[in-house]
Amino acid sequence: MTIQYPPAAPGATPDLPVRVPLVTQPLGLFASLRAARANILSIIPQIATTQPMVSGRTGIRWHMVMDPGALRRMLLEKVDAYPKSMVTKNLLRPAIGESLFIAEGAHWRWQRRAAAPAFSHRNIAALAPYMTRAAEAACERVEAAGPRALNMYDEMVRATFDVISDVTFSGDEGFDRAAVHRAVDGYVAEAGRVSLFDMLGFPDWVPRPGRMMSGHALREMKSVADRAIEDRRKRGSQGVPDLLDLLLAGEDPETKRQMNTGELRDNLLTFIVAGHETTALTLSWALYLCAFAPAEQENAAEEARRVLGDRAAGAEDVAALPRVRRIVDEALRLYPPAALVSRTAREADELCGREIRPGDTVMIPIYALHRNRLLWEEPDAFRPARFRDAKAVDRYAYLPFGDGPRICIGGSFAIQEAVIILATLLARFRFRRVPGREPKPVMIITLRPEGGVWLEAEPRR
Numbered sequence: 001m002t003i004q005y006p007p008a009a010p011g012a013t014p015d016l017p018v019r020v021p022l023v024t025q026p027l028g029l030f031a032s033l034r035a036a037r038a039n040i041l042s043i044i045p046q047i048a049t050t051q052p053m054v055s056g057r058t059g060i061r062w063h064m065v066m067d068p069g070a071l072r073r074m075l076l077e078k079v080d081a082y083p084k085s086m087v088t089k090n091l092l093r094p095a096i097g098e099s100l101f102i103a104e105g106a107h108w109r110w111q112r113r114a115a116a117p118a119f120s121h122r123n124i125a126a127l128a129p130y131m132t133r134a135a136e137a138a139c140e141r142v143e144a145a146g147p148r149a150l151n152m153y154d155e156m157v158r159a160t161f162d163v164i165s166d167v168t169f170s171g172d173e174g175f176d177r178a179a180v181h182r183a184v185d186g187y188v189a190e191a192g193r194v195s196l197f198d199m200l201g202f203p204d205w206v207p208r209p210g211r212m213m214s215g216h217a218l219r220e221m222k223s224v225a226d227r228a229i230e231d232r233r234k235r236g237s238q239g240v241p242d243l244l245d246l247l248l249a250g251e252d253p254e255t256k257r258q259m260n261t262g263e264l265r266d267n268l269l270t271f272i273v274a275g276h277e278t279t280a281l282t283l284s285w286a287l288y289l290c291a292f293a294p295a296e297q298e299n300a301a302e303e304a305r306r307v308l309g310d311r312a313a314g315a316e317d318v319a320a321l322p323r324v325r326r327i328v329d330e331a332l333r334l335y336p337p338a339a340l341v342s343r344t345a346r347e348a349d350e351l352c353g354r355e356i357r358p359g360d361t362v363m364i365p366i367y368a369l370h371r372n373r374l375l376w377e378e379p380d381a382f383r384p385a386r387f388r389d390a391k392a393v394d395r396y397a398y399l400p401f402g403d404g405p406r407i408c409i410g411g412s413f414a415i416q417e418a419v420i421i422l423a424t425l426l427a428r429f430r431f432r433r434v435p436g437r438e439p440k441p442v443m444i445i446t447l448r449p450e451g452g453v454w455l456e457a458e459p460r461r
């Protein structure tokens with residue numbers, strides 16, 4: 001199978017927010033390997049934004065799927081035929097074991113059933129005070145930093161880590177947050193440069209460049225979490241039940257099975273790894289976009305000030321903040337934190353009329369899906385209004401949280417948190433770009449702003 005590449009795209013347009021330069025010339029295996037180590041998204045061919053499906057062979061057979069019907073088939077109708085690829089599993093297993101994110105079949109099913117109630121609408125709303133507190137603390141830090149520019153990406157990482165550590169191990173005095181934060185960051189930094197070998201599903205025994213798991217950091221992270229879980233078992237819940245309490249109480253409604261300490265720990269660490277940075281990225285890109293488009297920012301800030309006055313946002317405000325919500329939705333479209341997910345075909349199938357063989361790597365480049373010209377008007381432009389009529393957006397053209405049974409369990413949690421923090425910030429500050437300090441979108445596990453999101457924050461009073 002060969003790919004026809006169109007001529008190089010015209011240069012960057014000044015009125016569009018930053019983009020990943022996609023490849024317009026076919027890359028050989030070694031050039032692909034080099035490019036992928038710097039930024040896995042840079043292996044996506046430009047034509048993935050103009051066609052429903054791209055296939056190729058780089059050592060092994062691979063496909064990239066951007067067609068909503070084919071995506072529905074993979075994620076919903078034939079989910080067992082497309083299990084998560086080895087890349088995801090190899091990368092994350094040392095940190096989070098056979099947890100919800102990684103497990104397949106019966107082992108996945110019972111964990112998902114046991115964890116689902118913890119993420120019910122009611123429980124997520126009950127966790128909002130932690131998000132409100134983190135929003136207040138972020139505002140205090142931004143205020144204290146004064147008028148100089150600050151890296152809002154660092155601030156948002158701090159804010160979302162406050163939330164996730166509060167809702168997983170709230171009030172555990174023995175829980176050393178800083179140690180867990182260091183361990184998670186260290187792990188992601190070391191394991192993070194996804195090798196293209198992984199992406200394409202090469203067997204495990206093929207040596208990976210730069211794969212050095214930090215045994216010490218991982219052991220430290222796990223033992224801190226185990227101690228906190230054991231303490232909680234003895235002490236019982238105090239105050240508002242957090243995710244640990246809810247998981248301790250959770251059981252598979254069919255088998256009545258409950259999680260043991262190791263399973264609880266792996267799942268709580270999964271929530272930290274899967275939920276903390278992704279939400280920080282959503283907020284950072286949303287703030288970048290607000291500074292990029294001042295009129296959109298003023299529009300959302302006006303709404304936030306009207307609804308909130310002087311107070312920080314809470315769960316009860318989220319429904320009254322549709323403009324802020326649309327900025328979050330559009331940030332997730334333009335910069336989906338999980339910008340590329342991957343599956344390995346288990347059986348022969350056909351997608352968009354093309355043959356899929358068992359063992360083929362089938363990627364969902366969410367970044368390219370969200371910018372596909374067949375699905376979106378002006379796909380590279382920042383237009384929050386496109387989400388005004390949610391029904392007008394094809395379900396399978398917009399997949400920041402995936403879909404089907406393996407859809408992100410924390411999607412509503414993340415949206416609530418992002419709206420609460422963004423609304424509170426926009427009501428109190430006006431964010432401005434710092435010339436010459438544009439972030440560069442780079443995917444290292446998640447789609448990050450390389451160089452940070454540097455903005456000036458002027459208090460609104």
Ligand code: HEM
Pocket residue numbers: 084100101102112270271272274275276278279282336337338341342399400401402403405406407408409410411413414415
């Ligand atoms: C904006 C923030 C987030 C984004 C963009 C995001 C994105 C995703 C995506 C795309 C998947 C599906 C992956 C695949 O199909 O291969 C996923 C799964 C998952 N996410 Fe999230 N996520 C976010 C926040 C969270 C939060 C806050 C939590 C937990 C507190 C969480 C926990 C999980 C778990 C456990 C899974 C695996 C679910 C399963 O396989 O049953 N995520 N996420």
